[in-house]
Amino acid sequence: MATIRWTRDIGWHDAQIEARRPFEIDPACSVLHYAQEIFEGMKAYRSKEGKISLFRPLANAQRFRESAKRMSMPQLPEATFIQAVEKLVDIDQAWVPETEGSSLYIRPFMFASENFLGVRASNEYTFCVIACPVGPYFKSGRSTVKVWVSDEYTRAGRGGTGAAKCGGNYAASLIAQTEAVTKGCDQVVFLDATTNTWIEELGGMNVFFVFDDGSLRTPPLTGTILPGITRASIIELAKAEGIYVNEAPYSFGQWRADASSGRVKETFACGTAAAVTAIGHVRYAKGEFNVGTGDEGPVTQRIRNKLIGIQRGISADTFGWVHHVT
Template sequence: MNLEILPVSDLKPAIEDENNLAFGKSFTDRMFVMEFDRAKGWHSARIQPYAPFTLDPAAMVLHYSQEIFEGLKAFRREDGSIALFRPADNVARFNQSARRMCMPEVDEKFFLDSMLELIRMEERWVPKAEGTSLYIRPTMIATEPMLGVRPADQYLCYVILCPVGAYYKGGIAPVKIWISDHFVRAAEGGTGEAKTGGNYAASLYAAREASLKGYDQVLWLDAKEKKYVEEVGSMNMLFHYDDKIVTSPLKGTVLDGITRRSALKLLSEMGYQIEERALTVDEVMEGAQNGRLKEAFGTGTAVVISPVGSFCYQDECVQLGNGEPGELTMKLYNQLTAIQYGRQPDPHNWITTL
């Protein structure tokens, strides 16, 4: 399959204030698009002007939620080059989600090469200010117009780009987490490990309730016993006990986070023992009270590393340490971001540079 480049006639104004970029609200001049049908396979791959799609009201994505997406970033380095963090892993996970949602897989090399070409063409949109980046959103949706519960025969795959500001504008601040004992995000055998929109829609009600109560995030418990902690809506969770790092195992209910993988690798190299095991909510609350739980932090593309200041469960709240970001949390954050922005060597070959 060839990649066609379509002309763009009117370019949007350049970024004026990189220090006040909002997340997910402004988009670049171009997008990558390709289409699929059962008879032809993937076809019509192109980089075209950013524009709305026209969908039939019966498009199956609107009725049965056959949809997947990814999220990754491109970083402007001090020498002016552009770097992506583990993009091949995102493309591989995109296909993993596609398999779970009965959607067609993409050719990983062609898809990655096309995405990199799109970023090269949109280079002026990669911001330069400290902590900023270009957010990359690959997506696939079912477009066949048909009312009936089965995998669609037609799909649209696209990539859009969004310049985003620094996540921590006023410095890294610990988050206050509410542990839900009623709502659940995913059950074993479900779609929890896939990056599909339905998982996020299912989290909205509890997230709104947590926000109204003054919390920043919801930590989900397992669906069966509502006893074991799993992940936060937008982050995997890691817990620092003694000289160990404990995190929920990947058993189909937790996203296989790429930042999570990277953090666990770096922590292992620092000498910490990694335990991927079921951790009870009681262990979290008691560990915070008796001091065994030294730090807890989330990992994700947007936040990189997010320190936790406190957990609240039922009628009890516990604070971690003095409520400030922990030493290990900050060490890990600084090391990961230094690799991403080129301030530190990349011994694991995680970086793809344009």
């Protein structure tokens, strides 16, 4: 694991890479009481030629800084973030799998590590990077997933931490995710906290809708939705392919009506862990419906193949997204 410490009087210091080990923390460690914690999710990929690369690490570094700013934490320089990830991946490159659909998942995170009881920002923080090999995010083996639309729980409100990648957001989503599983679904869909009308995102990923005219729609970034790097990449990929992308609010009622009429042909979730995954079936408190035929559609498949092709070095990277480590 790679670690760097920060203290108010010194700043960033004591950077090192060592064997992965448990942290020793005091019961008064402030992260345990006031939840100052942020993290990122990244992957290292091995190409057919054996080369190892990262996908858009600068975007992760930038988002990490934005999350830190929102959580009143020190902002790690982007170059330092990338260097820490690079060095860890280089040392652990034997752990980057070669099999299709697998990768080395990388988890940079930072937490308040000062020991005190009192509601204020910490004066000490620990930044750390760990990694482990992973396979596909959804284990069902199906080409599509089922989602549950929550009408009771919300993920984030205006002025909150919805745009920050902090642990508290995920903790708050777990009860809704558990409910989704009890309903026979793989993921939960959250609606806005104000009107319980507008689709925001899933428990750990963004969402896109494919219309009968070939266009895409995705909820806009208004401060309550995580600005996904996969989301941003899909928007750029689609535009480069001549596909119109509309970043605009979309209500659950309209989605249900458009799926029924055939106006919405496909829906897919996207994120670092899930990549691009088709949503085939939707359940909610008063019923359920299929999206399209219930199977993965051609647009979803095309976008997924384009994205994964670039990430794995199969397709040309005309965007400058691939960052080579070896």
